[in-house]
Amino acid sequence: MDGILALAAENLLSPIILFFALGLLAAFAKSDLSIPEAIAKGMSIYLLFAIGFKGGASVADHGIDATLLMSLLLGVILSFVLPVIAFVLLRGMSRLDVTDAAAVAAHYGSISIVTFVAATSVISSAGLTSEGYMVAVAAVMEAPAILSALWIIARYGKAGAAMEEGLMREILLNGSIVLLVGSFLIGWVTGAEGMDRIAPFIVAPFQGVLCLFLLDMGLVAGRGLRSARAVLTPGLLLFGVVMPPIGAMLGLGAGLMLGLSTGGVVLFMTLCASASYIAVPAAMRVALPEANPSVYLTLSLGVTFPFNLTLGIPLYLAVASAVTGG
Amino acid sequence: MDGILALAAENLLSPIILFFALGLLAAFAKSDLSIPEAIAKGMSIYLLFAIGFKGGASVADHGIDATLLMSLLLGVILSFVLPVIAFVLLRGMSRLDVTDAAAVAAHYGSISIVTFVAATSVISSAGLTSEGYMVAVAAVMEAPAILSALWIIARYGKAGAAMEEGLMREILLNGSIVLLVGSFLIGWVTGAEGMDRIAPFIVAPFQGVLCLFLLDMGLVAGRGLRSARAVLTPGLLLFGVVMPPIGAMLGLGAGLMLGLSTGGVVLFMTLCASASYIAVPAAMRVALPEANPSVYLTLSLGVTFPFNLTLGIPLYLAVASAVTGG
Amino acid sequence: MDGILALAAENLLSPIILFFALGLLAAFAKSDLSIPEAIAKGMSIYLLFAIGFKGGASVADHGIDATLLMSLLLGVILSFVLPVIAFVLLRGMSRLDVTDAAAVAAHYGSISIVTFVAATSVISSAGLTSEGYMVAVAAVMEAPAILSALWIIARYGKAGAAMEEGLMREILLNGSIVLLVGSFLIGWVTGAEGMDRIAPFIVAPFQGVLCLFLLDMGLVAGRGLRSARAVLTPGLLLFGVVMPPIGAMLGLGAGLMLGLSTGGVVLFMTLCASASYIAVPAAMRVALPEANPSVYLTLSLGVTFPFNLTLGIPLYLAVASAVTGG
Amino acid sequence: MQTHKAKRVEITIESVMETRLTTALIKAGVTGFTVLPVLGGSGRSGQWNREGQVSRAGGMVSVVCIIRPERLDGLLDAAFSMVDRHIGLVTVTDCEVLRAERF
Amino acid sequence: MQTHKAKRVEITIESVMETRLTTALIKAGVTGFTVLPVLGGSGRSGQWNREGQVSRAGGMVSVVCIIRPERLDGLLDAAFSMVDRHIGLVTVTDCEVLRAERF
Amino acid sequence: MQTHKAKRVEITIESVMETRLTTALIKAGVTGFTVLPVLGGSGRSGQWNREGQVSRAGGMVSVVCIIRPERLDGLLDAAFSMVDRHIGLVTVTDCEVLRAERF
């Protein structure tokens, strides 16, 4: 228990968390601090490029693991299953209607790549490594949850939530997935030699860029919370901090079943615990325009993201270490 | 004297000055070279982030200095006093009316963070260090001058320059100050450990980014000068190069009184000598829309900024070295 | 022959080529992956700044070569001559009218700085160096081809293609040339000392930025090809891959005549082989608005650029090595 | 100078719907349109701002379409089918154009 | 398709005044507005361009507001109180809207 | 509030022609204009998009000009001489302005 607290405290005082907090505070104080949209998008491209490439290069380095395919498969299954759990919880804990509840559920089945990046940074601070292909697991977990949510609506909700033609293709080929998977494959193909060439760009400055990026996330989350706090009923708020550990427990089970390293288990837990705020909201605006965006964005970005960043990840790390004995 | 000239010559041939000159030339020659607005804003965010964090980390390293609070206090006082001096000079040297003169005066009481950054780069080339908290002094000197100018108008000008409700808050919480102070505090809290993590992002590439940023400043200053040279009467031009050394002398006095290091004295002189072209113009557009922006922007950005960059800083360094014997 | 193939294969598996291919694929698959315009422009500013500065610093290091002036002169002459060859070929191989053929010809007489950058990266991977002033040769080869094309039209086409007043000045002072030449001169003046200061910004991360930039180029080229494939008749397509080697042969002759190093010869060949897609299209829109932009942009960016990047540069390197015995 | 009567239709819609809208417009026989960026706005679903969007889902664009008056109804039907379930705004203004042969 | 008469008010104003203007509009009972970026322009106070602004003070935005005709006067009063001392431009155009219940 | 009749002329033109157009407008006696960015569009010369332009040649801008009705013809002549050979669009709308003394 002491270990967890120490870990959480150390995490809370890391520059990336503090810059996130600075962004939150600046937003609450109505400062006009803002990162230009193009710069924010540029930084997220950088992060996807770097994390994908490093994952691929690490696979090239360690060789293909027998569990690679099984990890991908379990990831897909969890992304399908998590929204169902989230939906049931939401219907019990809040007064959201079927559409809104399904839309929120889709977000919790999918993943947040920035939370994933933050977790890799925490585990490497803790001296742990992880399977490079966890990046690929992250990629395959983005989309299935969206299908799950649409299925829930078709089953329990009004008609009219049919999967629009072309939408699935759009989701699978969205920019983030293509860049992440593409960089992963290129990192894999070019291996150590490729890594040598671009390491000064993607390794050394990584933490610094992440700080600025999280500053922006803090600003965005803070502004979102400020303008949408009305939608945050106590039930929803509770869901936003209870669902992540539930997801993480499933991720823990999967990670242990696969026999992943301690670091890999933490990443699997983090993926299951995190909620999407980029790919899924866009898909929801097209497929379920009736669902209220302030509900799902405020929950995933304003509640669950900060929770995971500050308390969640250290908790998952502590639990995984205890269980794997790593 | 020889020493000053050598120093000035060396400074004039440094990459940052030469890129500033390139920008000026390109603007005068009507080249269409331009840095996208988002990139320019991104670079200024980077500079504030880096300079703030480094200042904080250095305070963490050297411990809190007894003179920290006194430095902040003197900074605030100087920022209040400088506009009065500037106003008196302007009324004597130029034909600006009370409103325009007060608006210009506000700029000279406040500071230019890029001039400050350039000075840190010059003193470190000269092998000197400075107190990390000079960054905090820079932050507290941004706003008081605006109040001073409004007070001058209320006293000597027409009515109608009342401080609009909410404006003070807006000035104190403007993005630059929040980012600078926030990064300073985070650098202080995370100290050497935080620095280790993000040094490859904020230390190594700093000079290169500064070159590109000054290229942009040269472009902007050059275009401003070209389109607004009509407003530059000889009296105003003279003010633009006479006011900085006067400010610097006050800064010298303050620095000596505080017993700062030679580098710290140079930075204090530079702060007093520099004129704002970001925070104050924005405040003036809200509080004093009648004041002519081409007068104050041309003077601070087109005259005083290049003066300080090229001749001013080496001069302040020479004087401070001579006086402190450093 | 084996050497060439090995070289080409190695080149094809380098990160920069693979990221270009990723961009092409993403565009063909209609992914919404895109790099914000400001970031793309920011990266191209970075590349011009870095390549110019490094060229200048290298000239400062190695001293002025007696052949510098001769190289510039030959560059200008080739840029004048190449459009005439291209025009004759186009009229024979395609059914373009005089205006369109002349517009395309102008692109092939001018140069593509990104192709040049890619070639410097290939020759340095091959352990070769080159004359720093090749950057200056690149700069002087941008504009003459435009004059050539206008002369062709005045001679063979309809009236109305007179050189508009101010256009020449605009071409010579376009942002890319000013930045490239300016950085070259500053690199030259500040030499090794300047280089030391900004090397961590322009050397270490260079390859990584180039990867992201080529990803964007792939996206743009792919989207261009997809929407404009109708204009690509077999004759034009053939021209797009035949003209580069022809240009390269002239560049080979020039390089040998000048006695350049093997690396320098490769760069000269690459300059002659590459086709402009930034400066010349802009000039054509002003001077020859009747010419169809999808023809010239698709050819230079969609056909010749990928050809040079993948097969051309390794070919030129192999030929130059064989001929110079380097 | 000779001008011709036309209609200027302006459709403000979520970015994520842009391609769907323009595809529908082209299907409805529109010969051209221009897309303008939108920085922010306010309406029944609250206030928003471009800087401070992490999500592709955020943001809007404004699609401007100049057409001959007789084609207005077809265009409005196409536009309406898009904005119906979605956030969006459709306004129509009378205008005059040069070079009517282009529309 | 059924359309309804409305007014399109376009206010071009310095960026630094944007929040003040929109606050005043909301106070004047406006139910929505859209903010468009402005790249540059020219007027009595000279020519300017967005690329090449170091200062937050530079730059303008264009605020577009669709309202029922009967609310025009209230809006114009609010707008005028803003542009009065400041650089700015207010134009009003007649237009038609779909879905009038939204205004 | 007192308003005055004016014309709103909107010229959508390739970015590369922007300076030439505004110079011509000023020569034609126009006292002010505002330049808006354009994200993308479609017309007879195909569809295009700002993100995905390597070339300065790509891209368009929209120049908006408010003038007194009696000056319309001079402006249209100037605009037409620019868009004639180039890609571009000119529309004119009736509008009302505050502060007519500024035009």
Ligand SMILES: Nc1ncnc2c1ncn2[C@@H]1O[C@H](COP(=O)(O)O)[C@@H](O)[C@H]1O
């Ligand atoms: N009356 C209006 N005038 C101008 N733009 C509006 C108006 N109402 C809504 N909008 C725009 O349409 C968006 C969505 O509106 P709504 O669906 O009412 O939330 C807003 O964010 C504004 O950009």
Ligand SMILES: Nc1ncnc2c1ncn2[C@@H]1O[C@H](COP(=O)(O)O)[C@@H](O)[C@H]1O
């Ligand atoms: N006649 C006009 N038509 C369109 N925009 C204008 C006009 N006059 C002024 N503007 C815009 O308003 C800004 C300020 O105008 P001014 O106050 O006259 O300097 C200019 O920079 C333009 O963006």
Ligand SMILES: Nc1ncnc2c1ncn2[C@@H]1O[C@H](COP(=O)(O)O)[C@@H](O)[C@H]1O
């Ligand atoms: N009917 C139209 N309505 C609005 N914008 C148009 C229209 N036609 C053309 N445009 C714009 O003008 C540009 C060039 O048109 P075009 O010359 O027809 O290719 C297009 O890319 C659009 O941005």
Ligand code: NA
């Ligand atoms: Na999840």
Ligand code: NA
């Ligand atoms: Na000062």
Ligand code: NA
């Ligand atoms: Na060439």
